[in-house]
Amino acid sequence: MSVNESFENVFSFFNEVVETLDTKDETNAIKKTQHAIQELEKLHEKQKADSKNALKVLLKKLEISKESANHKQKELEELQQSGLLNNLQNDNKQLDKENTELEHEVKQLQNEYDELLIEEKKLDLQEQKEESSAIDLTLLKIGLYRELGIDAVTDENGNISKCHIYNSNTNNNHTIFFPNNQDYLQQTQQSFATTNLIWNLCTSVNDNDFINVDLARGINNNINNINNI
The missing domain is CATH 1.20.5 (Single alpha-helices involved in coiled-coils or other helix-helix interfaces)
Incomplete structure (x- = not known):
């Protein structure tokens, strides 16, 4: 039973005494009061004993702490006398310098x-x-x-093999086939002729005769035909 519960029982008992007090039962009331006082004294004695035991434990811990502190102080004094502490301090300073x-x-x-x-x-x-x-x-x-409307198609060597051309004026799709040897495209005349042909196929209003154009057969004839349309 805890201390708080003990106090609650005592006070409950006192309340019971007051509520049941009767002039005819004064003797019983006095006995109950004396009993309550005795219980309260016992409770005080128990609290004093518990406090005394707790104080003993704390004093023991304090004694152990003092002994430990004295032992460490003695070790420190021995280190100072032997010079080891100074060496350790110097080593620490050197380590701090190196760390910096x-x-x-x-x-x-x-x-x-x-x-x-x-x-x-x-x-x-x-x-x-x-x-x-x-x-x-x-x-x-x-x-x-x-x-x-121009879409170039390359072969496995990365060279342009053919070119698809869509004419929005006539809704025709044309295909220009380029020869395997494309050195002629590096020549100014041939490059201009090819560009001119592609442009005409894109913009001509009447290009039904030139759905597929093979440059290997000669680009100039096709250009002349386109220009005559």
């Missing part, structure tokens, strides 16, 4: 590393910018060709 130097070197290396990362990032951005410019130009050309 290492931290400084690490900081310098970190700064150099950060600078290298920045330079690398700049180079990457420059390369991306250059690649983006080149790609954008190519995409622009491809987009323009697609808008005109």
Whole structure:
């Protein structure tokens, strides 16, 4: 039973005495009151005993702590007398100095590393910018060709083998077949002739006779026919 419960029982008993008090039963009331007082005294004695025991435990802990402190102080004095403590302190100072130097070197290396990362990032951005410019130009050309209805087809060697052309005026689809040897495209005259032919096939209002054009048979005749339409 806890202390609080004991007090509650005592007070409950006193309340019971007051409620049941009768002039005819004064003797019993006095006996009950005396019994309650005795119970309260027992409770006080128990509390005193518990407090005394707790105090003994605390005093024992304090004694042990003092003994431990005295023992450590004695060890410290012995170290000071033997000079080991001074050596340890000197070693600690040297270690602190070395740690400080290492931290400084690490900081310098970190700064150099950060600078290298920045330079690398700049180079990457420059390369991306250059690649983006080149790609954008190519995409622009491809987009323009697609808008005109031109779709080039390459072979396994990466050379243009044929070109599909859609004429929005006549709703016709044309195909130009390029010869295997495409050196002629590097010549100004042939390059101009090919461009002119493709343009006419894209824009002509009457191109029914030229659905398939084979450049290997001679581009000039086809150009003349287109121009005469």
